[in-house]
Amino acid sequence: MTQEISSLMDGELDPHEAERAIRACCTSGEAAQKWQTYNLIGDVLRGGKPHPTRTAERVSEALAAEPAIIARPKRMYETTFGRVALAAAASVATIGVVGWIGNQGGQVAPGSVIAKNPSAIQPVSNVVPAAPVDMQDYVAAHKQLPSADLYRPVVNNRAAPASAAR
Amino acid sequence: MIRAASPGVRRILPALALGFACNAQAGPSDPLAWLQRAAQSSRQVSYEGVYVHTNGDRTSTVRVTHLNQAGEEFERIEPLDGSNSLEIVRRNDEMFCRFPDAKTVRLDPRITNRFFPSILASTAETISASYDVKLGKTERVLGFECQWIRLEPKDGMRFSQRLCSESATGLILRAKVLNDQRQVIEQYTFTDLKVGSHVGHSDLKSIFRARNRQWLSDGQPRDEASNAESGWSVTKAPIGFLKVAELKRTLPGRAQPVAQIVLTDGVASMSVFVEPNTAPGRTAEASSEDGTTTFFVRPMGDLMVTVLGEVPLATAQQVARSVAKR
Numbered sequence: 001m002t003q004e005i006s007s008l009m010d011g012e013l014d015p016h017e018a019e020r021a022i023r024a025c026c027t028s029g030e031a032a033q034k035w036q037t038y039n040l041i042g043d044v045l046r047g048g049k050p051h052p053t054r055t056a057e058r059v060s061e062a063l064a065a066e067p068a069i070i071a072r073p074k075r076m077y078e079t080t081f082g083r084v085a086l087a088a089a090a091s092v093a094t095i096g097v098v099g100w101i102g103n104q105g106g107q108v109a110p111g112s113v114i115a116k117n118p119s120a121i122q123p124v125s126n127v128v129p130a131a132p133v134d135m136q137d138y139v140a141a142h143k144q145l146p147s148a149d150l151y152r153p154v155v156n157n158r159a160a161p162a163s164a165a166r
Numbered sequence: 167m168i169r170a171a172s173p174g175v176r177r178i179l180p181a182l183a184l185g186f187a188c189n190a191q192a193g194p195s196d197p198l199a200w201l202q203r204a205a206q207s208s209r210q211v212s213y214e215g216v217y218v219h220t221n222g223d224r225t226s227t228v229r230v231t232h233l234n235q236a237g238e239e240f241e242r243i244e245p246l247d248g249s250n251s252l253e254i255v256r257r258n259d260e261m262f263c264r265f266p267d268a269k270t271v272r273l274d275p276r277i278t279n280r281f282f283p284s285i286l287a288s289t290a291e292t293i294s295a296s297y298d299v300k301l302g303k304t305e306r307v308l309g310f311e312c313q314w315i316r317l318e319p320k321d322g323m324r325f326s327q328r329l330c331s332e333s334a335t336g337l338i339l340r341a342k343v344l345n346d347q348r349q350v351i352e353q354y355t356f357t358d359l360k361v362g363s364h365v366g367h368s369d370l371k372s373i374f375r376a377r378n379r380q381w382l383s384d385g386q387p388r389d390e391a392s393n394a395e396s397g398w399s400v401t402k403a404p405i406g407f408l409k410v411a412e413l414k415r416t417l418p419g420r421a422q423p424v425a426q427i428v429l430t431d432g433v434a435s436m437s438v439f440v441e442p443n444t445a446p447g448r449t450a451e452a453s454s455e456d457g458t459t460t461f462f463v464r465p466m467g468d469l470m471v472t473v474l475g476e477v478p479l480a481t482a483q484q485v486a487r488s489v490a491k492r
Binding site: 135 | 418424437475
């Protein structure tokens with residue numbers, strides 16, 4: 001059902017499947033809530049203000065009560081990486097990846113996601129929070145991109161005659 | 167295409183035929199011939215221009231000057247954005263990367279063809295093993311007539327590509343990469359371009375070299391690119407991806423050399439890095455995607471495997487999980 005709603009939002013269903021998803025959406029309370037949650041996520045990701053519905057408040061309250069995510073949710077790297085799975089968990093994927101790895105060209109501190117209620121912080125069991133992986137050197141080594149921002153001198157500097165350096 | 171045979175039309179037919187012969191040496195309808203010419207043109211044609219590159223959220227502007235003289239390639243590349251200056255002067259496969267602010271020059275070997283417009287790393291025949299090649303519409307770009315070439319992946323292991331190849335020379339003026347939802351995730355486009363005899367050797371001279379009396383070399387060994395056994399192999403590379411380089415290289419901040427294996431299908435490429443895992447806390451796999459740049463980290467006991475490339479996540483994952491000691 002989750003996948004169907006996600007696909008519906010992404011406009012990927014054919015008319016028959018869409019009709020079935022919409023019908024399910026209106027009859028099941030859980031599905032209707034998912035639909036509203038996904039729309040809310042979409043609104044926030046697009047930079048707009050969420051529509052002032054009761055659902056938004058409920059989601060905000062639920063988020064505040066949630067434990068802080070201090071390690072990347074395990075299922076993110078253990079599930080298969082289907083498009084639908086990522087679409088359905090769009091907000092989680094973005095937060096988890098950016099918070100954990102740090103993006104290209106600069107670092108993002110781990111634990112960027114902090115729930116409002118500090119007392120609810122719980123470590124995720126069996127997952128040790130790791131330092132962010134810095135992609136910079138790999139990007140430079142792979143692409144040899146013309147970008148000075150990616151460049152970091154190798155440690156053992158030595159002088160070179162200017163003539164050798166064209 | 168030209169079916170009409172009224173006397174008026176017949177009179178202009180020779181003119182049309184002549185124009186056609188000048189503009190479309192690749193032949194009007196053979197997609198592979200167009201692709202082959204596009205692949206060769208960025209090396210064989212002389213050009214000078216500025217292009218804009220957008221990948222994910224990042225945009226950069228780069229000036230490129232390229233000269234082919236008696237079979238030798240000379241190139242100067244200068245990114246125009248950012249606070250730090252950089253200039254790359256290339257002669258064939260030797261790249262001199264000059265960082266005027268740090269007074270450093272780095273002698274880098276060229277291992278991948280990733281500077282636009284030289285984005286095709288193989289022949290049309292090799293590329294067509296992984297992509298269906300079709301011709302799209304023609305368009306006017308910067309005053310040049312341009313033929314779109316569509317590369318549709320034959321499987322889900324690579325992205326879809328669109329190349330706009332200039333009719334007279336074959337030079338790629340625009341390139342787009344699309345994901346499986348048909349969204350453009352990476353784009354190159356010239357915003358200013360001169361082609362042919364306007365380009366001379368003086369355009370290739372370093373503009374920074376005279377700024378400092380002495381330049382530091384950063385000690386990057388020049389023979390790094392020589393294909394050295396890395397001791398590692400990718401046992402399950404997706405079909406079409408072939409190894410084009412294997413080396414041990416120094417990376418900043420690492421005590422030991424890092425093994426690097428480069429795979430390409432002629433358009434998309436991936437680098438596989440193997441090195442000691444220096445963060446004991448890192449035991450789980452992780453990934454990120456931005457534009458076409460996909461990153462997959464896989465701790466493997468005391469070692470860490472990192473795959474970085476312009477490929478879908480599933481491809482990077484498959485490669486990272488199939489790295490084995492040779």
